[in-house]
Amino acid sequence: MDPTFLVIGIGNTLRRDDGAGWLFAQALADALRTAGAVVELILQQQLMPETAEIVAEQGAAQVVFVDASVEAETVTLETIPDESASSGTSHHVAPATILAVARRLYGAEVNGLLVQLPARDLGHGEGLSDYAAACLDEADAIAANLLAGTMHR
Secondary structure (H helix, E strand, O other): OOOEEEEEEEOOOOEHHHHHHHHHHHHHHHHHHHOOOEEEEEEEOOOOOOHHHHHHHHOOOEEEEEEEEOOOOOOEEEEOOOOOHHHOOOOOOOHHHHHHHHHHHHOOOOEEEEEEEEOOOOOOEOOOOHHHHHHHHHHHHHHHHHHHOOOOO
């Protein structure tokens, strides 16, 4: 059976590099599909508690969250550690909280990974900085690592 992935792109395409999460998620989903994986792609401006229900309903073996971060220096792929479901609020919900809620409330058996992309310009406007745009080229490498079950840091 082909591997199954739920790719969740997080960001706002009207805030320059914050839109990199959506663009990278789309490129990652395309690369995984090309390799034969079954992929569901969801794009959200932010994670909300209701995202846990979507995660549970999809039933994917792996959930991959993709988000831009001013703290990231390079594209990273890391396992999301288990977390208590109590740390989220309606204004910011972490991927670990989404997974904890999906497990606890819906009985989902799911593993989560986080791809973080460097963000340098979060000003108003469309389009990515040159630095963020160059990182989109790494989608194929991240897809290969996901399919091989390895981490890319």
